[in-house]
Amino acid sequence: MTAIGHSPGAAPEPILELDGLDVTFGTETGDVPAVRGVSLHVRPGETLALVGESGSGKSTVALAAIGLLPGNARATGRASVAGTDVVTAPESVLAGLRGRTVSMVFQEPATALDPLTRIGAQIAEVVRNHRSVTAREAHRTAVGLLRRVGIPDPERRASDFPFELSGGQRQRVVIAMAIANDPDLLIADEPTTALDVTVQAEILDLLRGLAAETGTGVLLVTHNMGVVADFADRVAVMLQGEIVETGPVEDVLLRPVHAYTRRLLAAVPRLTVAEQPPGQAAPALDGSGSGSGGSGSDSGQEDGPRSAPASTSAPAAATAPADEPATDVPAVDSPVVDLRDVRVVFGRGARAVRALDGVSLAVRAGETVGLVGESGSGKSTAARVALGLIRPTGGTVALFGSELRRTRARDRHALRSGIGVVLQDPVASLDARMSVAECVAEPLRVHRRGMPAKERQELVAGVLERVRLPRAFARRAPRELSGGQRQRVSLARALVLEPRLLVADEPTSALDVSVQETVLEVITELQGELGFACLFVSHDLAVVQHFAERVVVMRDGRVEEEGSTAATLLRPTTDYTRRLLAAVPVPDPVLQRRRRTERRAALAADGSGAGA
Amino acid sequence: MSAVLQPGQSPGTGPLADPPGDTAGAVGPRLMVRRFTRNRLAVAGLVVIVLFLLFCFAGPLLHPTDQTHTTLSQVNLAPSARHLLGTDAVGHDELGRLMFGGKVSLLVGLAAGLLATVIGTLWGAAAGYAGGWIDAAMMRVVDAGIAIPALFILLVVSAISTPGVFGLVVILGLVSWLVPSRLVRAETLTLKNRDYVHTLRAIGGTHTRAITRHILPNSVSTIVVAATFQVADAILLVAYVSYLGLGVQPPATDWGGMLSAGLTAAYSGRWWLILPPGLAVILVVCAFNAIGDGLRDAFDVRGRA
Numbered sequence: 048m049t050a051i052g053h054s055p056g057a058a059p060e061p062i063l064e065l066d067g068l069d070v071t072f073g074t075e076t077g078d079v080p081a082v083r084g085v086s087l088h089v090r091p092g093e094t095l096a097l098v099g100e101s102g103s104g105k106s107t108v109a110l111a112a113i114g115l116l117p118g119n120a121r122a123t124g125r126a127s128v129a130g131t132d133v134v135t136a137p138e139s140v141l142a143g144l145r146g147r148t149v150s151m152v153f154q155e156p157a158t159a160l161d162p163l164t165r166i167g168a169q170i171a172e173v174v175r176n177h178r179s180v181t182a183r184e185a186h187r188t189a190v191g192l193l194r195r196v197g198i199p200d201p202e203r204r205a206s207d208f209p210f211e212l213s214g215g216q217r218q219r220v221v222i223a224m225a226i227a228n229d230p231d232l233l234i235a236d237e238p239t240t241a242l243d244v245t246v247q248a249e250i251l252d253l254l255r256g257l258a259a260e261t262g263t264g265v266l267l268v269t270h271n272m273g274v275v276a277d278f279a280d281r282v283a284v285m286l287q288g289e290i291v292e293t294g295p296v297e298d299v300l301l302r303p304v305h306a307y308t309r310r311l312l313a314a315v316p317r318l319t320v321a322e323q324p325p326g327q328a329a330p331a332l333d334g335s336g337s338g339s340g341g342s343g344s345d346s347g348q349e350d351g352p353r354s355a356p357a358s359t360s361a362p363a364a365a366t367a368p369a370d371e372p373a374t375d376v377p378a379v380d381s382p383v384v385d386l387r388d389v390r391v392v393f394g395r396g397a398r399a400v401r402a403l404d405g406v407s408l409a410v411r412a413g414e415t416v417g418l419v420g421e422s423g424s425g426k427s428t429a430a431r432v433a434l435g436l437i438r439p440t441g442g443t444v445a446l447f448g449s450e451l452r453r454t455r456a457r458d459r460h461a462l463r464s465g466i467g468v469v470l471q472d473p474v475a476s477l478d479a480r481m482s483v484a485e486c487v488a489e490p491l492r493v494h495r496r497g498m499p500a501k502e503r504q505e506l507v508a509g510v511l512e513r514v515r516l517p518r519a520f521a522r523r524a525p526r527e528l529s530g531g532q533r534q535r536v537s538l539a540r541a542l543v544l545e546p547r548l549l550v551a552d553e554p555t556s557a558l559d560v561s562v563q564e565t566v567l568e569v570i571t572e573l574q575g576e577l578g579f580a581c582l583f584v585s586h587d588l589a590v591v592q593h594f595a596e597r598v599v600v601m602r603d604g605r606v607e608e609e610g611s612t613a614a615t616l617l618r619p620t621t622d623y624t625r626r627l628l629a630a631v632p633v634p635d636p637v638l639q640r641r642r643r644t645e646r647r648a649a650l651a652a653d654g655s656g657a658g659a
Numbered sequence: 660m661s662a663v664l665q666p667g668q669s670p671g672t673g674p675l676a677d678p679p680g681d682t683a684g685a686v687g688p689r690l691m692v693r694r695f696t697r698n699r700l701a702v703a704g705l706v707v708i709v710l711f712l713l714f715c716f717a718g719p720l721l722h723p724t725d726q727t728h729t730t731l732s733q734v735n736l737a738p739s740a741r742h743l744l745g746t747d748a749v750g751h752d753e754l755g756r757l758m759f760g761g762k763v764s765l766l767v768g769l770a771a772g773l774l775a776t777v778i779g780t781l782w783g784a785a786a787g788y789a790g791g792w793i794d795a796a797m798m799r800v801v802d803a804g805i806a807i808p809a810l811f812i813l814l815v816v817s818a819i820s821t822p823g824v825f826g827l828v829v830i831l832g833l834v835s836w837l838v839p840s841r842l843v844r845a846e847t848l849t850l851k852n853r854d855y856v857h858t859l860r861a862i863g864g865t866h867t868r869a870i871t872r873h874i875l876p877n878s879v880s881t882i883v884v885a886a887t888f889q890v891a892d893a894i895l896l897v898a899y900v901s902y903l904g905l906g907v908q909p910p911a912t913d914w915g916g917m918l919s920a921g922l923t924a925a926y927s928g929r930w931w932l933i934l935p936p937g938l939a940v941i942l943v944v945c946a947f948n949a950i951g952d953g954l955r956d957a958f959d960v961r962g963r964a
Contacts, residue, residue: 075690434861463863470854478855480876486855489872493864540858550861 167205273632417595467541701953724755774832779839787847
């Protein structure tokens with residue numbers, strides 16, 4: 048929390064003030080109102096978080112505030128930045144304003160930087176746009192800025208190209224560009240959404256520090272309630288282009304008034320944290336109480352897989368995952384998918400990348416295994432190996448008890464009918480040139496060639512209903528569906544053959560929280576009915592904690608830690624998992640403040656603060 | 660609800676009843692037509708092509724002429740009421756000849772352009788989808804082909820044998836599939852990594868299915884646009900070859916052949932032997948290119964004027 052109180056009366060003049068802002072987009076299919084009558088203000092030194100789900104208009108508000116609306120947008124009302132109305136101001140005035148009085152941090156650091164220009168030069172360019180300084184001075188300023196945003200060895204790194212930096216470092220460079228001319232207002236549009244949680248925590252620390260240091264007002268656009276709790280002083284909640292609730296962060300997140308805010312907060316999966324001393328009640332993990340996992344055994348690693356979500360099970364040796372039957376799965380011993388000592392190497396020679404390095408993991412019938420890790424940890428690669436999309440360089444992969452490499456092509460084909468797949472991108476998962484029915488029926492056309500059309504239609508309609516979509520959706524085109532509906536169509540396609548294994552690679556990470564909740568509910572419900580096993584890949588520890596019975600934590604192509612979800616995510620045995628958990632922001636400002644302090648203390652105790 | 664699920668009227672592809680106006684395919688085509696018509700040049704191109712097709716194929720009905728026998732009493736007449744565009748050196752009515760030759764030019768151009776697109780599409784899709792050394796080998800073939808000027812190959816072949824209309828189509832098709840194959844390969848490279856293709860592969864779908872059901876339908880915009888440009892190129896190529904006297908042989912002719920025949924008259928002021936076929940080639944080629952541009956707008960997913 049920045050050290051700015053909300054003392055009424057003595058508040059300084061707002062640096063950003065929106066008054067009855069309307070934005071309408073003229074499109075080929077008619078006018079679409081995106082923002083309706085939005086009024087808000089940001090004072091110097093204060094952070095206002097603008098939250099809402101996709102399509103709520105929050106990003107449009109941010110763009111309007113810096114006068115960067117696309118050409119087909121019409122804005123009315125007032126949006127004044129430091130006294131200048133950006134709605135009516137001519138481009139020349141806006142150009143003088145941008146980068147100097149108000150600047151912006153975009154979501155995707157990979158595309159916000161010019162890949163062909165050294166980072167020092169990019170920052171120096173921003174400096175020289177607004178100040179008449181010599182090239183050498185601008186370069187010196189750039190190096191100073193890089194130091195301020197925590198890039199180690201800035202003199203040398205200034206001559207790096209963006210591709211030589213990690214995602215977190217790139218975002219630091221973007222921030223350096225944004226603060227280059229000491230703006231009074233910083234607009235950050237989902238500044239950490241593209242980053243891993245540990246990096247996100249560092250970037251939020253950085254932004255918080257910079258804002259406090261210079262008294263910059265921050266307009267933070269985000270969908271992540273944890274980030275809001277971590278960073279914001281005040282919150283404005285947007286729904287369909289309008290602000291439905293505004294207030295101090297603690298009021299809005301802990302005592303929401305508007306029904307939508309309540310619904311939104313209820314849908315956020317909360318990470319249950321156990322390392323708190325008693326007295327502070329952690330938000331309850333639904334179903335399995337937070338106590339049971341912690342008390343199940345002394346070392347979390349010894350908890351075996353469970354099949355029912357709420358019960359802890361008999362201990363199994365974690366090192367030999369194949370020889371202990373799950374408690375109440377009928378007589379199925381062998382895992383549905385079993386990766387043993389799998390190695391995957393991309394490329395050859397000196398440039399070879401070890402994507403997986405001796406990974407062993409198994410999913411038993413009816414069980415849900417969460418595969419978590421940061422980007423680049425190899426979790427998606429592992430899932431793709433299990434799917435047979437990537438051929439491992441070494442090790443063995445067994446599907447339903449048959450080792451893939453030893454089975455003949457025809458048998459392999461038959462084995463494949465037992466797998467359902469849901470991948471991350473709701474848009475790319477469905478062929479836009481097919482109807483929903485054709486998409487869902489595709490596995491039938493692959494594995495049940497002779498099936499009469501009538502029967503196929505019935506099956507498709509039935510499975511659509513199972514994923515809670517109306518039968519009539521069969522005739523729709525994917526583009527007419529929302530993201531959550533598309534993912535449910537993907538799920539319907541995955542389940543139409545009643546598979547024994549569902550592999551879901553980040554199935555909900557592109558979705559809004561409320562939609563995510565529905566999709567996860569549908570999967571859980573159908574898993575109860577159909578009893579398939581699930582390999583659930585996710586970067587979101589809170590989701591995995593709610594959804595999976597066993598969790599495998601991956602790092603740099605290796606399994607770092609595995610065990611029952613309750614035990615592993617409450618009492619991790621490795622530093623890595625602990626750091627990962629500590630970096631997840633929880634949507635409770637009070638709790639989050641304490642977690643932040645603890646995380647900082649832990650990092651300091653480590654001696655070396657990990658560079659981004 | 661099940662009343663909705665009548666047996667499919669379109670067997671094979673759509674397992675469900677044809678969508679009514681407000682669903683599935685309806686929005687797409689209508690929007691595409693609107694985008695296409697917004698490109699004025701493309702509409703003009705379409706009009707030009709339609710007019711030329713009418714001119715060449717329906718024109719002879721209104722203006723029947725003898726394009727086989729020579730009429731030596733009526734050579735090199737200037738345009739008049741009887742011969743609107745005059746007559747050529749052997750007494751053929753020039754207007755009628757423009758229709759007669761246009762048939763060959765348009766037919767050969769369209770057929771050769773389409774043939775080139777089909778070959779190029781299959782080659783490019785196979786190379787892009789297979790990837791690895793197969794892709795490398797197939798694309799080196801394309802590189803080598805592009806390195807040899809198409810005109811050179813045409814001349815060599817025409818010098819060896821005298822192709823008829825059909826032969827001309829095949830030869831032109833075989834020398835001009837290279838560019839569309841590159842375009843389709845590039846498209847395939849991105850499409851084969853779409854999640855729906857991964858999903859299909861993971862559940863055991865075949866490569867053939869991935870290519871025919873997913874990759875080719877989704878590259879249709881690239882393919883159609885490439886096809887229009889190929890047609891324009893092919894019409895030009897026919898004109899080149901015939902101009903050099905190696906195309907279709909007299910008494911048959913095409914616009915290129917007419918230009919060639921008229922060249923001897925260039926210095927004697929008989930403009931009516933050169934200008935009409937020349938303009939026709941230019942107009943048709945420009946028109947096809949404009950249509951290609953319009954189609955690109957129409958298919959562009961993100962496109963917005």
